[in-house]
Amino acid sequence: MFDIWWGEVNLTVLVLVASVLFLLPIQLLLCFKVKSLFARLFPVGLLAVAGGWFLLLFYAIPGWDGLGYIILTIYATFMVLICGLGWGLWALCQYHKKRQP
Numbered sequence: 001m002f003d004i005w006w007g008e009v010n011l012t013v014l015v016l017v018a019s020v021l022f023l024l025p026i027q028l029l030l031c032f033k034v035k036s037l038f039a040r041l042f043p044v045g046l047l048a049v050a051g052g053w054f055l056l057l058f059y060a061i062p063g064w065d066g067l068g069y070i071i072l073t074i075y076a077t078f079m080v081l082i083c084g085l086g087w088g089l090w091a092l093c094q095y096h097k098k099r100q101p
Contacts, residue, residue, distance in 0.1 A: 004071060015075045019082040027086030032093075044083045051076030 004011040023043065030040045051073050058069040 011075075015078065019079050023079055023082050024086050027083045028089060031086060031090035044080060044087075047076050047080045047083065051080065 027043055030043070034040055054069045054073040054076060058066045058073060061069065
């Protein structure tokens with residue numbers, strides 16, 4: 001992706017690690033344990049709204065500040081894709097369970 005630093009912290013690495021270590025297990029836990037579709041879709045919806053808001057701010061704010069918002073949009077979109085990976089793994093497990101005799 002990019003190397004974006006905030007002080008001594010590389011934000012790209014932070015987003016990647018947080019997504020894989022925290023977001024993916026939380027999404028998998030929600031998919032496997034929670035019956036409510038609304039509760040399972042909550043992280044996806046929250047991140048999609050945040051990404052949409054950042055995209056709106058990118059178009060609304062001119063100059064270099066808009067560049068920061070497009071980077072945040074990319075990070076939010078990546079996190080939505082990680083949630084989609086969790087949904088895909090859950091669907092694969094459900095398919096495998098139904099297929100076994």
